[in-house]
Amino acid sequence: MGTEEDKQLIIETLKAKKTKTKFYLRDFNKMFPERRPREVSKLVNGMVTEGILEYWSSGSTTMIGLKGAGVQHEAEDREE
Amino acid sequence: MAKRKTPMLDELENGKWPSFVSDIKQEAEAREKTNVDLQIPKEVCDDLLDILELSYKDREGHWKHGGVAGVFGYGGGVIGRYCDQPEQFPAAKDFHTLRVNQPSSYFYKTEYLRQLCELWERRGSGLTNMHGSTGDIILLGTTTPQLEEVFWELTHNLKQDLGGSGSVLRSPNCCIGKARCEFACYDTQQVCRALTMEYQDELHRPAFPYKFKFKFDGCPNGCVASIARADMSVIGTWRDDIRIDQKAVRAYVGGEFKPDAGAHAGRDWGPFDIEKEVIDLCPTHCMAWNGKKLGINNRECNRCMHCINTMPRALRIGENTGASILFGAKAPILEGAQLGTLTIPFMKIEEPYDELKGLIEKVWDWWSEEGRNRERLGELIQRMGLPKFLEVCEVKPDPRMIREPRSNPYIFWKEADVPGGWERDIKDFRKKHQK
Amino acid sequence: MGYDASNPMKDRITDVGPRDYKEFLPPVIKRNFGKWLYHEILEPGVLVHVSEAGEKVFTVRVGGARLMSITHIREICEIADKHCDGYVRWTTRNNIEFMVDDEAKLKPLMEDLEKRKFAGGSLKFPRGGTGAGLTNIVHTQGWLHCHTAAIDASGVVKAVMDELFDDFERMRFPAHIRISLACCLNMCGAVHCSDIAILGIHRKPPMVDHEYLGNMCEIPLAVAACPTGAIKPATVGDKKSVAVNNEKCMYCGNCFTMCPSMPLADEEGSGVAILVGGKLSNRISTPMFSKVVVPFLPNEPPRWPQTVEAIKKILYTYVEDARKYERLGDWAARIGWERFFEKTGLPFTEHLIDDYRFAYTTWRTSTQFKF
Numbered sequence: 048m049g050t051e052e053d054k055q056l057i058i059e060t061l062k063a064k065k066t067k068t069k070f071y072l073r074d075f076n077k078m079f080p081e082r083r084p085r086e087v088s089k090l091v092n093g094m095v096t097e098g099i100l101e102y103w104s105s106g107s108t109t110m111i112g113l114k115g116a117g118v119q120h121e122a123e124d125r126e127e
Numbered sequence: 128m129a130k131r132k133t134p135m136l137d138e139l140e141n142g143k144w145p146s147f148v149s150d151i152k153q154e155a156e157a158r159e160k161t162n163v164d165l166q167i168p169k170e171v172c173d174d175l176l177d178i179l180e181l182s183y184k185d186r187e188g189h190w191k192h193g194g195v196a197g198v199f200g201y202g203g204g205v206i207g208r209y210c211d212q213p214e215q216f217p218a219a220k221d222f223h224t225l226r227v228n229q230p231s232s233y234f235y236k237t238e239y240l241r242q243l244c245e246l247w248e249r250r251g252s253g254l255t256n257m258h259g260s261t262g263d264i265i266l267l268g269t270t271t272p273q274l275e276e277v278f279w280e281l282t283h284n285l286k287q288d289l290g291g292s293g294s295v296l297r298s299p300n301c302c303i304g305k306a307r308c309e310f311a312c313y314d315t316q317q318v319c320r321a322l323t324m325e326y327q328d329e330l331h332r333p334a335f336p337y338k339f340k341f342k343f344d345g346c347p348n349g350c351v352a353s354i355a356r357a358d359m360s361v362i363g364t365w366r367d368d369i370r371i372d373q374k375a376v377r378a379y380v381g382g383e384f385k386p387d388a389g390a391h392a393g394r395d396w397g398p399f400d401i402e403k404e405v406i407d408l409c410p411t412h413c414m415a416w417n418g419k420k421l422g423i424n425n426r427e428c429n430r431c432m433h434c435i436n437t438m439p440r441a442l443r444i445g446e447n448t449g450a451s452i453l454f455g456a457k458a459p460i461l462e463g464a465q466l467g468t469l470t471i472p473f474m475k476i477e478e479p480y481d482e483l484k485g486l487i488e489k490v491w492d493w494w495s496e497e498g499r500n501r502e503r504l505g506e507l508i509q510r511m512g513l514p515k516f517l518e519v520c521e522v523k524p525d526p527r528m529i530r531e532p533r534s535n536p537y538i539f540w541k542e543a544d545v546p547g548g549w550e551r552d553i554k555d556f557r558k559k560h561q562k
Numbered sequence: 563m564g565y566d567a568s569n570p571m572k573d574r575i576t577d578v579g580p581r582d583y584k585e586f587l588p589p590v591i592k593r594n595f596g597k598w599l600y601h602e603i604l605e606p607g608v609l610v611h612v613s614e615a616g617e618k619v620f621t622v623r624v625g626g627a628r629l630m631s632i633t634h635i636r637e638i639c640e641i642a643d644k645h646c647d648g649y650v651r652w653t654t655r656n657n658i659e660f661m662v663d664d665e666a667k668l669k670p671l672m673e674d675l676e677k678r679k680f681a682g683g684s685l686k687f688p689r690g691g692t693g694a695g696l697t698n699i700v701h702t703q704g705w706l707h708c709h710t711a712a713i714d715a716s717g718v719v720k721a722v723m724d725e726l727f728d729d730f731e732r733m734r735f736p737a738h739i740r741i742s743l744a745c746c747l748n749m750c751g752a753v754h755c756s757d758i759a760i761l762g763i764h765r766k767p768p769m770v771d772h773e774y775l776g777n778m779c780e781i782p783l784a785v786a787a788c789p790t791g792a793i794k795p796a797t798v799g800d801k802k803s804v805a806v807n808n809e810k811c812m813y814c815g816n817c818f819t820m821c822p823s824m825p826l827a828d829e830e831g832s833g834v835a836i837l838v839g840g841k842l843s844n845r846i847s848t849p850m851f852s853k854v855v856v857p858f859l860p861n862e863p864p865r866w867p868q869t870v871e872a873i874k875k876i877l878y879t880y881v882e883d884a885r886k887y888e889r890l891g892d893w894a895a896r897i898g899w900e901r902f903f904e905k906t907g908l909p910f911t912e913h914l915i916d917d918y919r920f921a922y923t924t925w926r927t928s929t930q931f932k933f
Contacts, residue, residue: 095332102293103196108293
């Protein structure tokens with residue numbers, strides 16, 4: 048599992064993007080160029096379990112963002 | 128009864144084929160009458176019919192996508208749907224789908240199906256797909272708060288998990304295999320289950336650039352269509368001789384047995400003609416019939432299955448069985464459709480499947496590293512080239528992997544391939560050649 | 563007991579996977595697992611498999627709509643309990659299979675299945691779908707549940723199956739016929755290797771709701787969603803929005819998935835394309851892709867008459883003309899596509915000539931053609 052530093056890096060990088068709140072796994076890989084994609088996805092998925100990040104699905108592709116960030120469907124907002 | 132006026136859908140109650148409209152209507156009636164404490168609106172099926180009728184009238188759909196991905200911690204298994212006329216159809220305005228990972232080759236005990244029905248009656252629309260394209264049981268239509276409830280009951284009471292959606296390993300699927308097929312060259316059901324269990328993390332938590340599918344066909348007939356739609360298709364085959372029962376061959380020739388297992392019985396094709404129907408149609412022309420005995424030059428056989436399909440009581444697959452493994456099949460979006468490319472001509476498929484797992488993990492690591500967003504494995508192989516992919520899989524090039532050798536000479540040599548490497552001294556050159 | 567929303571992680575179970583199929587195998591299947599010797603189709607929709615031990619399992623295959631209510635599933639359970647000791651299975655093509663271990667149990671099962679009808683009069687359990695005939699159409703969600711659907715799925719399938727119904731119950735075709743339907747070109751159910759594929763297509767690029775797009779959608783995501791790079795950020799009036807390069811649009815609807823302010827379905831623009839000649843078995847010839855032979859037909863609910871008519875034309879021309887064991891694609895390749903269009907009477911238009919990637923591989927590069 049990731050260190051606090053790793054998590055901070057992810058949170059800050061995501062927050063710095065002004066116009067976008069959902070990201071591909073590849074965007075996370077770029078934050079850790081030295082690491083294997085498998086490790087990065089474990090880190091990201093761990094942060095989802097901790098409630099820091101959340102998944103967004105197009106059905107065919109999954110994207111990841113900070114929990115609660117971005118434009119959600121009104122009904123998703125309403126019900127959660 | 129309901130407000131429903133659906134003249135166009137009503138038309139689809141006519142005709143002999145089972146009418147989905149009649150079925151939705153019977154569910155609507157059942158919901159009207161039931162004593163179950165329904166957790167989503169009673170009229171959901173009525174509103175769904177009305178939405179569909181409106182689509183028939185408008186000739187346009189009325190759904191919007193929602194990004195709800197799954198239950199907490201899962202990146203797949205749920206597809207979010209919202210109606211774009213929520214005021215008109217309040218009972219079906221939120222209509223999400225859950226994918227439930229099917230047991231290998233869709234055998235069920237009614238006890239399990241009844242439990243599933245009970246759950247879905249109370250917490251969903253009561254409508255399903257048996258099954259979705261990938262293979263999952265699809266529970267069609269519920270509200271957001273019910274998602275966790277359904278998941279809780281599935282895992283606790285039915286000992287049953289969700290399937291995959293999004294950038295994950297999708298629910299693996301297989302043909303009927305050894306359960307009821309004499310052509311199965313390996314146990315498709317068991318390897319399907321074993322890999323599904325091994326890779327639960329990859330199935331529920333996105334770790335890939337896009338979707339990834341395993342499918343297991345027991346023989347080259349390909350009943351689960353793996354060669355067309357699985358990123359990794361495992362297709363049963365054998366490498367020894369087709370087993371022949373000469374007496375049974377003669378029984379086919381003599382008209383005692385129905386050719387093709389009786390598949391052509393609905394039309395008078397004349398008496399079975401082994402020359403015309405088997406020997407001449409063999410794609411490698413490796414068979415001969417002398418009026419008494421069938422001969423097969425097995426070394427030349429490419430195991431197309433035609434003769435075995437045509438005379439199943441006389442011919443059987445060989446005994447040294449395993450599978451061919453192909454990678455990269457996909458539907459056309461985006462670069463065009465691809466069939467699987469033969470990468471491993473033969474592998475034994477036996478528990479604990481270590482060789483297969485090793486191969487899968489090499490491929491995943493490479494794809495995760497190199498794959499662009501939403502690039503299927505087949506497209507990556509095209510972009511980087513089959514030789515590169517073989518290197519990743521650590522397999523030696525083999526003419527079995529190609530239809531024909533390349534017709535252009537633009538070979539990208541590696542420096543190590545060329546004696547002396549690429550570094551040369553211009554001064555040495557000048558000793559022999561003037562400026 | 564049960565899920566507690568205030569404490570969602572309490573007693574949470576994850577990663578248990580599907581149920582083990584071994585729990586669900588009928589005893590006769592379990593006993594003869596891996597020991598099957600041969601099979602035979604006794605009559606359309608009825609199979610017998612014989613094992614090395616001489617045991618037999620009899621299977622009755624019936625069609626079913628992929629969309630199925632729990633009321634219907636409960637009826638299937640009732641039948642399975644009555645005749646099959648509580649076991650039942652589905653096939654990959656949405657058929658239902660009831661299995662019995664004794665020939666004497668066949669007749670009562672078949673009679674029971676035959677008499678069951680829906681209130682509207684259609685059969686609940688039509689027997690068939692075996693051998694060289696028509697089996698069930700595999701399909702996607704359509705207007706019933708999908709947001710990018712260009713056509714309905716269940717309705718088109720019902721319309722086609724009603725018209726071709728007799729051949730579900732017969733086995734008079736030269737070879738298997740596999741019909742599949744996908745309601746948009748994303749093909750969540752792949753249809754690109756089917757004998758006959760019914761494919762929903764859109765023909766109009768998305769509209770852009772500039773008024774709301776900036777609030778409803780994340781512009782970089784809408785831009786990134788486009789597989790052909792046809793979408794660019796744009797300011798319209800004082801609103802942040804996007805512009806679509808219509809020339810580059812392939813009408814896939816991926817942008818609409820990410821951004822509901824870019825709808826593309828249209829009553830005139832969306833409709834049916836028909837592809838034929840694909841297969842995925844390795845029998846005799848190798849697997850093949852289906853080819854587009856009808857570029858567009860309009861949506862005509864509830865019964866899509868032009869689509870049904872085109873399919874009948876293709877199918878019955880093949881049935882009359884092909885040789886035994888010849889799949890539709892093998893037949894078309896043997897007679898030549900010029901003959902295919904002549905015999906079926908389908909019009910050949912410029913839309914049927916490939917101009918996408920790898921198009922050249924489909925052009926004729928010889929003088930071998932037929933007048």
